[in-house]
Amino acid sequence: MEEVIKIQKQLDKVHRVQLEMALEVKRICDLYNIKYFLIAGTLLGAVRHGGFIPWDDDMDIGMLREDYEKFITIAKTELSSKYVLQTWDEDINFGQPFAKIRKNGTRFVEKNSSKVEGHKGIYIDIFPFDNVPENLIARKVHSIKIYLLKRLIFSKLGYEVWLDGGKIKKIIYKFLYFITKFISINKMKKLLEKEMKKYNTMNTDLIVAIGGSYGYKKESIKREWIKDLTTIKFENKDFLCPKDYHSYLTHFYGDYMKPPPENKRYNRHGIIEIDFGSDEE
Known part of the structure; x- marks a missing residue:
């Protein structure tokens, strides 16, 4: 019980920092008429708890691609200097196909990306939503291409996404790492971004957050x-x-x-280090 109380106190402090960053995103969006919306566990927390799910460790915001790209462009100059905008264009070692806002002077290290270079401050996630093809075969091909390109990028940059997998999964990722030796990281990122946006000129019933943790089908x-x-x-x-x-x-x-059972409530992202820097009490 003491350990749970200790974890909760830490998470409460993380939540205060994340809310601070979310309000900065909201400020920019309101100022420049950019549409955004709470998603995933953040939306669930708003509805069920009136705020953060007590045991959650992140905050998720969604935008349609057009609004997302407008936000990224403006945030490069408008974002407070207390924070950093992390995208794979701004940070070559960052392999996620979405943006993070991180707080300078803090550390929030995830197990699977602990060996990846780059900013590791406390963060919130901002996801672009792209169109999903109507044709079921095209949808399946789209999802497979995106899955493989994401894994190639992760392998190239040293994301240890295989840590919680079995022996076969580890062998697959070692093979993917071998393949990445012959392809530049910028080339792979461009291929993935092109595939993500492939159907954005069409009218489709479904949209998807490619970087979401639930997978292509669920995220659609x-x-x-x-x-x-x-x-x-x-x-x-x-x-x-x-x-x-x-x-x-x-x-x-x-x-x-x-709510889920108590044994499934904490450390969803495998956080192994937290440092609040100047925010430390």
Whole structure:
């Protein structure tokens, strides 16, 4: 019990830093008329807890691709100097196909990326949503290409995504690492980004957050769910979220108002080091 209390106190401090960064993102979006919306566990926390899920360790914000790219461009100059915008264009060692806002002077190290160079401060995630092809075969091909390109990038940069896998999975990733010796990291990133955006000129019913942790199929959601936005209280602050959050949350979590068992609540991202720097009490 003492260990759980200690972890919770740490997470409460992490949450304060993450909320601070989310309010900076909201400030920029409000100022420049950029649409954003709370997603995943952050949206679930807003609905079920009025803020952070007590045992969650991150914060997730979504944007349609057009708004995402507008935000990235503006944030490069508008973002407070207390934070850093981390994308794979700004940080060659960063392998995720979405953006993170990190706080300078802090550390928040995940097991699978502990050996990867680059900023490792406390962060929030910002995900772009891209179109999903209507044709089922094209959708399957799209998902496979994206899966393989992501894994090649992770292998090239040293993300140890195989740590929690079995022997076969480790062999596969060693093989992928061998392949990456013959392809530049910039080439692989360009190939993945091109594939992600491939169907964005079409009208499609589904959109997907490619970098989401639930996988391509689960992360594919109906566009109509996020078409209309509304405000919701998150830690007593107003944030935008999908108006039809019930359909979204049911898709991901089923009976979303029922919390998971206690043994499945902590350290979801495998955090192995936390340092609050000047924010340390």
